[in-house]
Amino acid sequence: MKGRAFGFTGTMLRVNLSRGTMEEEPLDVDASRKFLGGKGYGAYILFRELRKGIHPLGPDNKLVFMTGPLTGTRAPTGNRFCVCTKSPLTGGWLDSHCGGSWGPALKWSGYDGIVVEGRAEKPTYLYIRDSQKSLRDASWLWGSDTFTTERLLKDEHGADGMPRVVEIGPAGERGALLAAIMSEVRAAGRGGPGAVMGSKNLKAIVVSGSSKPDDLVRDPAGMKAAVREAHRKIAEDFRTSKARSGGLVIRGSCNIADGINEAGGWPTRNFQEGSFDKILEVDGDAFADSLWVPRQSPGTRPCWNCPISCAHVAIIEKGRWAGTVTEGPEYETVWAFGPQCGISDREAIARADYLCDHFGIDTMSVGNTVGFLMECFEKGLISKEETDGVDLRFGDAEAMVEAVERAGTLRGSLGRLVGNGVKRASEEIGKGSESFAMHSKGLEFPAYEPRAAQGMGLAYARSDRGACHLRPWTAGKEMLGWNAMDPRTTEGKASEVKTGTQNIAVAWDSSGLCLFSSFAYDEAVVLKMVAAATGFEYEDLDEFLRIGERIDNLTRAFNVREGFRRKDDSLPDRCLKEPHSVGPCKGLVVRLDEMLNQYYDLCGWSRDGVPTQEKLLSLGLDFVSEQIHGRGGTHG
Amino acid sequence: MVRVRVRAFAQLGRVLGHEFELRLKSGSDVGDLLRVLEGRIGRGSKLISSDGTIPPGLSILLNGLSVQLSGGSQAALSEGDVVSLLPASAGG
DSSP: OOSOOSSSOSEEEEEETTTTEEEEEEOOHHHHHHHOSHHHHHHHHHHHHSOTTOOTTSTTOOEEEEEOTTTTSSSTTOOOEEEEEEOTTTSSEEEEEEOSSHHHHHHHTTOSEEEEESOOSSOEEEEEETTEEEEEEOTTTTTOOHHHHHHHHHHHHTTSSOOEEEEOOHHHHTTOTTBOEEETTEEEOTTSHHHHHHHTTEEEEEEEOOOOGGGGOSOHHHHHHHHHHHHHHHHHOTTTOTTTTOHHHHHGGGGGHHHHHHTTOSOBTTTTBSOOTTHHHHSHHHHHHHTBOOTTSTTOOOSTTOSSOOOOEEEOOSSTTTTOEEEOOOHHHHHHHTGGGTOOOHHHHHHHHHHHHHHTBOHHHHHHHHHHHHHHHHTTSSOTTTTTTOOOOTTOHHHHHHHHHHHTTTOHHHHHHHHTOHHHHHHHHOTTGGGGOOEETTEEOOSOOGGGOHHHHHHHHHOTTSSOTTTTOTHHHHHSOTTOOOTTOOTTHHHHHHHHHHHHHHHTTTTTOOGGGGGTOOHHHHHHHHHHHHOOOOSSHHHHHHHHHHHHHHHHHHHHHTTOOGGGSOOOHHHHHSOOOSGGGTTOOOOHHHHHHHHHHHHTBOTTSOBOHHHHHHTTOHHHHHHHHTTTTOOO | OEEEEEEEOHHHHHHHOSEEEEEEOTTOBHHHHHHHHHHHHOTTOOSSOTTSOOOTTEEEEETTEEGGGGTGGGOBOOTTOEEEEEEOOOOO
16 A cells, blocks of 8 residues: 555455454555455455355355445445455356445445455344444344344444444345345345355444545545536436436336336346336336325435435335335336236335345345246246245236245245245256246346347346346437437447446446436546545546456456356347347347357457456456466466 | 327326327328427427427337437338337436
């Protein structure tokens, strides 16, 4: 480390649960200039510290909680932290991100990030207040749902300022491969980070701190100007502006459901169709008109420092699930328990959302897997013996909710099948079900039909953490009509996916900003805020964006080291061999091989998907090249 | 005469109705359709800009594809076309 860190506290905390030790270490400022924070810095740590082949749920795996340089600053939406680890779901790289207030609180407590190692002998939680830290007994919390855990810990430590909590629920404790890490009903949900936390007997991390946002910044005047520009752009954009009743503000993330459905891209009944005939019963307006409480009501709260405020709160007042209160459901969750399962019952969707948050499990992957099992059940590939007597058919809301409830604790055969995800379920069921188990690398597909958007097909297949809709989100251009790209063709998709992935990796996933701010302002605005916060003097925007390419090659190399190759950049046969049934892309399949060749060539990777030595060295990734190619270079 | 099916969402759907058929003169384009609908909504609501372009707060799909791909407001309408009117949206 050279010089003082700005935008960061300059201190990392390393916790070894096996030994019960906690040690502070300096943030490597040179590394943070090259990898920024968040995902990038987490990858820098884990590539060097994790040995190839370790078991994701063993004590050798590590869990990195990492903020970015804009987390906890006045940058609008600067509230994100990420969790990096080796995924138990995919066996490869995982970064999962979360908003709320915990990330800023960690920063204000004196740490940029926490590296968790080993495994505690008994249930434990970590408590931090202004750099004072202790490991404490969590036996009294073990078995509690996430809401109860958070409330009990806030009661316990509420006298010490405003404690913020991340925690796991019963799903993480029991090692469900779909388990999430939760914080204030928000989730680092994808890829099973909750199972890793549970495997370490770590129930929660409580943080509170008294630093202020301005304490972290190198150039307060420059920051003020850049933040003002970012706010202005958010206020002007039709999608993010409160004054313009922007879609994200009024109808939440579910504001896109209508457009995606019209484009034939809303997967229905486990991707057998691409359009849901009951769209008007489950779109953003339908939830706003029925279940969501009015904005600004008590209990509705946006993430810290977010002028967009996409979050909504649903309350079920009557009937079988009366008393259910849940944040959301968000777009992906509405899809997962709605069209994916052939269900238009909004209360059932909200109930399933609540149960997932309660148990601490990923809504997207759970709903995907339930839809898959419904198809298996209807095709006679599984019977009531495997579903514990549940008549698991498309459109049956009660059966769907029952399956979700069982998944939360891995209860019975059905709970185990759902809670460990679609890849394991299809491997156990066999009988050809693998062809319609909708995942890539083991991570379940999200709410976009790739046959209706070739770019999304490539994005799902090449993503470092498995089928992800955010790396990048080509759906906006392919299906929603802004800066339109033809969803039917492969033209330009490799370039779009490469550039989008890399830019997101640096400007949002490593800076501490929410990706939704990208709808209003671009990477140049992010750079202004990063430069003001950190004092890093990047030559130009290209040099800043080159960080994204460096990060993407680093996580790619992480997976290559674990044995991932082109064969793993794959999609199920349903996408490759069964033509799409509706809409403008009717008759089309994903032309993946063609796009992968173009994509690898653009990236400077071999046709087997391995970054070349030349590419790695050009990005300053010498330490990576040595592991992938050896000192002399052996693998093209 | 050309008959098209209009599907409108969010606030536009509340005002215009969610789905209905519209008859237009032969040779009409998307801009013509928007002017007709604008007349139904009343004063103060703009579905088409004074320069003839589609305003940034509105997204239009023609048979499920962005109308930007086929000429924007000048995209020609054919018998049986489905025109979806959506507010600018983002999220996911």
